[in-house]
Amino acid sequence: MITQPHSLPIDATNQTLALMKASHRWLLCKSVPRPNGKDAKIPYYANGKPRSGALDTPEDRAQLVTYDEAMTAAHRSPGVYAWVGFALGPDGNGGNFQGIDLDDISANQLSSIANEWTVGAYEYWCYTELSPSGAGMHVIGYGQPFPPLGPNGTGIEAYSSGRFFAFTGDEVLSWGEHGRLGDLFDYIEGVLRPRWLKGKTPRDFYAGEAKIIASPTTIAALRSAIHFWNPNNRGEWISAGMALKDLGTPGFEIWNTWSQYSLEKYDPKDAIRVWESFKPNGGTSYQSIFKIAQNKTIPWVNPDGKESLRVRFCSCGATVALPPLRLNLATGELNVAPNGQGGRS
The missing domain is CATH 3.90.920 (DNA primase, PRIM domain)
Known part of the structure; x- marks a missing residue:
């Protein structure tokens, strides 16, 4: 091994x-x-x-x-x-x-x-x-x-x-x-x-409730941009989680990892409880992570250098130039989908 x-x-x-x-x-x-x-x-x-x-x-x-x-x-x-x-x-x-x-x-x-x-x-x-x-x-x-x-x-x-x-x-x-x-x-x-994976994790890790499957480029950019938000501000913390909810498992991992930079407020059980309270399609999206980060006093700059980052929408099957991913409902893992077919398995 x-x-x-x-x-x-x-x-x-x-x-x-x-x-x-x-x-x-x-x-x-x-x-x-x-x-x-x-x-x-x-x-x-x-x-x-x-x-x-x-x-x-x-x-x-x-x-x-x-x-x-x-x-x-x-x-x-x-x-x-x-x-x-x-x-x-x-x-x-x-x-x-x-x-x-x-x-x-x-x-x-x-x-x-x-x-x-x-x-x-x-x-x-x-x-x-x-x-x-x-x-x-x-x-x-x-x-x-x-x-x-x-x-x-x-x-x-x-x-x-x-x-x-x-x-x-x-x-x-x-x-x-x-x-x-x-x-x-x-x-x-x-x-x-x-x-x-057998731990006390949100249902998204198992049920695959993701509404959007993001490209690896998008995930990498989100991991970068979210560090320009303030995890000690509970309002920002909740807003970031709501923005990432539609991404399912990857969204939780981004949000939860960043949350741990809070000096005083991070608690694993609270993070799981709050994440599970978020509703998909809650009136915000992952794009707000980029927008807020770009408007900070020291602004985030997209390392990919593109105007917008592309995603694959599970509901409508929109295609992207980047390889689509498939979400395994049993394990919560994201893998490159065979024959270019994204979605859920």
């Missing part, structure tokens, strides 16, 4: 942690108390500015630093930052840093998964460490991007972009820092995603 990455930076080490520390993927992290008792981990660049706006862009990557540079910046401001953080996502060399976050392993009955990385088949692969709580575990790999596994009550999360992990350096195994570089893609899709 774990394979050597197909794409590696030139002269890359085969040790995951060594590659991580040498890469410009590091930032600083503050701990901010939330009303629910769990601290929010807020990312800052090493220059002291909050990490905000579109993530994983060239502008964002230019402000990330190496591990040593991040540690130096943290030491210059003692007591200000709780951790250094490692940003998951594309490194500009053809691959993505990937991360698995197993939360409260005992309470979520994830011991069988965790043991695969401690005494099982994957104990010599990737980089593994205890999470800041001490009750969970991080696994970091490098390879292909994949759709995110956000919080849904299972305790399993996985990302290949748009997120960061607070770095503890508390290796699960004594040889953890020497773990071989591995691509987590097959493991996440074959092992974690099926279990994650």
